[in-house]
Amino acid sequence: MIASAAATGAAAPPFEDSMAERTRACTACHGKQGRAAPDGFYPRIAGKPAGYLYHQLLNFREGRRHYGLMQHMVDPLSDAYLLEIASYFAALDLPYPPPAATPPRTSQALLERGETLARHGDKAIDIPACVQCHGDALTGVQPAVPGLLGLPLDYLNAQLGAWRAGERRAHAPDCMATIAKRLKPEDITAVASWLSSRALSADTHPAAAPAQPMPLECGSVSVQKTALP
Amino acid sequence: MSRGPRRWRRGAALIVMAAGVLVALAWALPWALNPRGDSNLAPAATAPPATTEQIERGAYLARAGNCMNCHTARGGAPYAGGRGIDTPFGTIFSTNLTPDAKTGLGGWSPADFWRALHHGRSKDGRLLYPAFPYPDFTLVTREDSDALFAWLKSLPPTALGATPHRLRWPYNTQTALAVWRALYFEPGEFAPDRERSAEWNRGAYLVRGLGHCAACHTPRDALGGPRKPLHLAGTPIPEQNWVAPSLALPQAAGVTNDGNARAFVQLMKTGMAPGAVALGPMAEVVQHSTQHLSEADLGAMATYLQSLEQPADPEPSPVTSATGTRRAAAGAKIYDDYCVKCHGKQGLGVPDAYPPLAGNRAVTMHDPTNLVQVVLKGGFPPATAGNPRPFGMPPYVLTLTNDEVAAVLTYIRGAWGNAAAQVTPLDVDRIRSAAAGG
Numbered sequence: 267m268i269a270s271a272a273a274t275g276a277a278a279p280p281f282e283d284s285m286a287e288r289t290r291a292c293t294a295c296h297g298k299q300g301r302a303a304p305d306g307f308y309p310r311i312a313g314k315p316a317g318y319l320y321h322q323l324l325n326f327r328e329g330r331r332h333y334g335l336m337q338h339m340v341d342p343l344s345d346a347y348l349l350e351i352a353s354y355f356a357a358l359d360l361p362y363p364p365p366a367a368t369p370p371r372t373s374q375a376l377l378e379r380g381e382t383l384a385r386h387g388d389k390a391i392d393i394p395a396c397v398q399c400h401g402d403a404l405t406g407v408q409p410a411v412p413g414l415l416g417l418p419l420d421y422l423n424a425q426l427g428a429w430r431a432g433e434r435r436a437h438a439p440d441c442m443a444t445i446a447k448r449l450k451p452e453d454i455t456a457v458a459s460w461l462s463s464r465a466l467s468a469d470t471h472p473a474a475a476p477a478q479p480m481p482l483e484c485g486s487v488s489v490q491k492t493a494l495p
Numbered sequence: 496m497s498r499g500p501r502r503w504r505r506g507a508a509l510i511v512m513a514a515g516v517l518v519a520l521a522w523a524l525p526w527a528l529n530p531r532g533d534s535n536l537a538p539a540a541t542a543p544p545a546t547t548e549q550i551e552r553g554a555y556l557a558r559a560g561n562c563m564n565c566h567t568a569r570g571g572a573p574y575a576g577g578r579g580i581d582t583p584f585g586t587i588f589s590t591n592l593t594p595d596a597k598t599g600l601g602g603w604s605p606a607d608f609w610r611a612l613h614h615g616r617s618k619d620g621r622l623l624y625p626a627f628p629y630p631d632f633t634l635v636t637r638e639d640s641d642a643l644f645a646w647l648k649s650l651p652p653t654a655l656g657a658t659p660h661r662l663r664w665p666y667n668t669q670t671a672l673a674v675w676r677a678l679y680f681e682p683g684e685f686a687p688d689r690e691r692s693a694e695w696n697r698g699a700y701l702v703r704g705l706g707h708c709a710a711c712h713t714p715r716d717a718l719g720g721p722r723k724p725l726h727l728a729g730t731p732i733p734e735q736n737w738v739a740p741s742l743a744l745p746q747a748a749g750v751t752n753d754g755n756a757r758a759f760v761q762l763m764k765t766g767m768a769p770g771a772v773a774l775g776p777m778a779e780v781v782q783h784s785t786q787h788l789s790e791a792d793l794g795a796m797a798t799y800l801q802s803l804e805q806p807a808d809p810e811p812s813p814v815t816s817a818t819g820t821r822r823a824a825a826g827a828k829i830y831d832d833y834c835v836k837c838h839g840k841q842g843l844g845v846p847d848a849y850p851p852l853a854g855n856r857a858v859t860m861h862d863p864t865n866l867v868q869v870v871l872k873g874g875f876p877p878a879t880a881g882n883p884r885p886f887g888m889p890p891y892v893l894t895l896t897n898d899e900v901a902a903v904l905t906y907i908r909g910a911w912g913n914a915a916a917q918v919t920p921l922d923v924d925r926i927r928s929a930a931a932g933g
Contacts, residue, residue: 288887
């Protein structure tokens with residue numbers, strides 16, 4: 267009796283009514299505290315802008331993004347609770363791990379093309395630089411633009427591919443869809459490879475405001491101004 | 496010489512005649528079978544304008560009937576239709592119930608709407624598919640039908656044309672619908688049982704009418720007709736890969752005493768009750784329909800369900816085989832690794848957060864389909880006014896193999912006094928494959 271009671275005590279840590287406890291379903295894939303490392307498939311959510319996270323949850327529920335498991339998670343939840351979940355993960359201020367090693371066959375030329383696209387864009391195909399919207403440090407801009415560093419290569423590739431194919435959408439005008447459709451598949455590989463190879467700067471936080479006017483109009487940003495309480 | 500061609504000619508004439516008769520029959524059959532107590536409508540008299548009270552009542556009834564859930568596409572305008580509903584015969588797309596003149600109910604009269612609910616016939620005279628549960632809605636009173644219609648007419652109009660159904664022949668024909676109706680449908684009227692209380696009658700009206708509980712919980716035959724003697728006896732929902740449990744059987748979701756009648760009301764109102772959580776298709780029902788109903792109406796439904804004839808108790812089927820015992824032992828280890836943190840060493844869960852597994856009928860129910868679904872996909876109970884910030888369960892579809900899921904479920908179905916049959920890797924595979932395919 268005593269032995270079994272002791273075993274029970276050891277096996278069951280005390281229950282704590284917290285957001286961490288309520289969101290175990292999220293952290294199962296997105297990593298402890300939502301800090302998934304770049305070596306898997308699932309994106310880190312900790313520290314991303316709250317508005318961005320909230321709108322992704324809505325996008326899954328309303329069919330603008332497609333991933334069966336995510337859809338199943340958010341379907342029964344209310345806007346208010348999704349916003350609370352998004353704000354909880356956005357507020358987690360946690361260190362980033364170093365980037366994952368680039369795949370062995372990644373050529374220097376590919377990484378250079380990726381860096382050019384990310385830092386300067388390509389006027390010939392009318393592509394703005396990633397930094398113009400996602401911040402000079404590529405850590406995102408409050409409240410709606412996500413950081414692009416610390417994400418798995420497969421995830422970045424899949425998202426740009428899905429945008430290009432029309433399988434991931436945001437509110438119109440869908441600027442990322444416009445951009446992804448102008449990119450050739452090898453450009454997508456290039457920019458995803460470069461982004462996933464970069465370490466974050468010392469300050470990992472999203473910028474408070476854009477440093478310059480955005481080169482394209484983005485529904486995901488304009489809808490944010492009205493939708494976030 | 497001349498006899499041959501003449502005989503041939505007579506034979507051909509017979510064949511042509513027989514074919515003609517068949518064609519005529521095929522034409523006549525739907526005509527003969529088509530009306531089932533309904534007739535063409537007289538041109539609509541101008542209906543009196545709807546009152547605010549009527550519109551409010553209609554809004555409540557629309558919740559009771561969960562109309563919006565099927566008549567709204569993912570991310571689409573509420574009630575504008577376009578959601579695909581999978582059936583064994585193909586996919587049926589819901590229609591636009593907003594008052595848009597061209598694509599919705601704009602041109603309908605209250606009588607047209609009543610005929611659709613009561614007889615399953617559209618304004619243009621075509622028969623509707625029974626995926627629209629008119630065999631249940633036929634019990635809705637004319638007064639309630641008019642209130643529902645007044646509510647729908649008060650919605651903002653959305654122009655959204657119908658998506659064509661994707662059905663196989665012959666299910667895509669009006670003839671098939673006429674035959675189906677002749678086999679399974681009688682227009683009905685809710686006749687109160689004077690021997691029973693007003694509460695019981697209210698519950699029966701809601702459960703059997705607008706609530707259309709039978710649409711999922713009553714077994715169907717091969718042509719999709721309800722097997723009426725098995726009213727609410729529970730059945731798999733093959734297209735969704737969940738099981739709608741029996742609402743009569745004490746070992747399933749039967750409401751068999753005052754205690755679980757109270758739990759039923761709480762479960763329908765909040766999505767959670769001691770020892771029960773609404774997940775899967777029922778989570779949708781709680782979220783969009785039952786949480787909005789009054790406790791009085793939910794209590795009435797419980798009273799009606801409590802009166803259903805309870806089938807004989809099936810014998811418990813504890814695991815006795817050597818494979819089952821080995822599987823349960825392996826499952827105990829997996830339980831300690833993945834489940835114990837929330838559900839506890841004794842399977843007691845955490846009140847208001849995680850359901851107990853010990854003595855939980857959803858765990859020990861004969862068919863383990865829902866249990867496998869929950870372990871594979873995890874998920875949240877519905878966010879409701881009574882439980883606005885639910886705790887979630889992680890999905891294990893990418894973490895645990897079929898053998899491991901079978902083992903841990905076999906363990907929990909036999910631990911802490913539970914005595915249900917083992918779950919096999921084949922059971923898990925069937926559900927995992929269907930989920931991947933769908």
